[in-house]
Amino acid sequence: MSKIAILTDTSATMPKSLMAQHNIHTVPHNIQWGEDSYLDSVNLQTSDFYERLAKDPVIPTTAQITMPTFMEAYEKLAVDHDAILVILISSGISGTIQGAQSAAAEFDKVPVEIIDSESTTGGLALVTLAAAEAVENGATLEEAAAVARKVAENLHVYFVVDTLKYLHRGGRIGGASRYLGTMLSIKPILTMAHKIDAVDRARGKKKAMKQLVSIVADKVQGQSVRAAIFHANVPETAVSVLNLCKEAMQIEQDITLELSPVIGTHVGAGTVGIACYPISCLD
Structure with missing residues (x-):
């Protein structure tokens, strides 16, 4: 049975314990706050963020995840997985999926399937969890992708x-x-x-x-x-x-x-x- 990696982005806002439980991996979004650059949930944690947001007159901005970031993630996951299912923030509010697709087009070590969740945060989390649980229950890459699409369609x-x-x-x-x-x-x-x-x-x-x-x-x-x-x-x-x-x-x-x-x-x-x-x- 093939080993399938589930990869999402940090807009899914899932706690680390939940991701570890279901073997879910993430790529972080980029945040610019004045002169400071951060990776979402890596060197800018949620509690620190809201404390600063309440006091800082400067409003942060975000940038989509780039192709090289996805390529790096694919390379790491391919070491001990046979396929990668990528489930991402809606293309209607972010261009992140474009970076994932560009990286997948040049990556040939294992199959990569990319799903547009049509959502983010709780919606993206639910789509990702459903796919991860399908994989845990023995689903193939195609079957897990079908589960993700079905949940996304019914959110x-x-x-x-x-x-x-x-x-x-x-x-x-x-x-x-x-x-x-x-x-x-x-x-x-x-x-x-x-x-x-x-x-x-x-x-x-x-x-x-x-x-x-x-x-x-x-x-x-x-x-x-x-x-x-x-x-x-x-x-x-x-x-x-x-x-x-x-x-x-x-x-x-x-x-x-x-x-x-x-x-x-x-x-x-x-x-x-x-x-x-x-x-x-x-x-």
């Missing part, structure tokens, strides 16, 4: 941000949608399906969280789901949202993720979201 990803200024500044959302969040206490509710779009708004954080859960529950229509709750430095809010989800939906499995610096740069502290997919999509 529901919605989130609430405190402000749209980070998304707007980074070009991740249209200019008109910026004004959804300019009124006092209005919290924008957004979706991630290839790209980011505004879908609703609510006055105040508590109402926004209830509306967020209501939207997702309506989408899954009573189906049993696997869910990821993700947050930017607001763990208590994430717990509250998970509890609301458990009241409104049939959640068979759940994980909670704290957004790494590369995502926190674009959404800001206070963001909370839900990613999920119906388990039946893999039947």
Whole structure:
């Protein structure tokens, strides 16, 4: 039986323990903060990032992962794997997949399959975990890739941000949608399906969280789901949202993720979201 490596990027925001458990490997995004250059979750950790973000008037920027970085990762993984399945942040919000594809085109030591998750953070984590578990259960490269695509096609990803200024500044959302969040206490509710779009708004954080859960529950229509709750430095809010989800939906499995610096740069502290997919999509 072939040994398949699962490779994703750090926007999946999975804790190291979870990645180690499922033999998931990552490549880090690049972050520029003033004169300082960092690798996401390598020499810029989540706790340090949010502490500095709250104080520093300079807003960091990010850059896509380059072809040489992917080539280096492929070389390392090929030493003790027979194939590599790469699952990445949506091409609708990042050009990272282009670097992966360019590297794969020149790499001939083992087969490399690349999947566009059409998502990021919790959505990307769920797609990656499903593929990793398929590999653990004996799936071939093609079978694991099919699982990843099926989960990506059935994802529901919605989130609430405190402000749209980070998304707007980074070009991740249209200019008109910026004004959804300019009124006092209005919290924008957004979706991630290839790209980011505004879908609703609510006055105040508590109402926004209830509306967020209501939207997702309506989408899954009573189906049993696997869910990821993700947050930017607001763990208590994430717990509250998970509890609301458990009241409104049939959640068979759940994980909670704290957004790494590369995502926190674009959404800001206070963001909370839900990613999920119906388990039946893999039947």
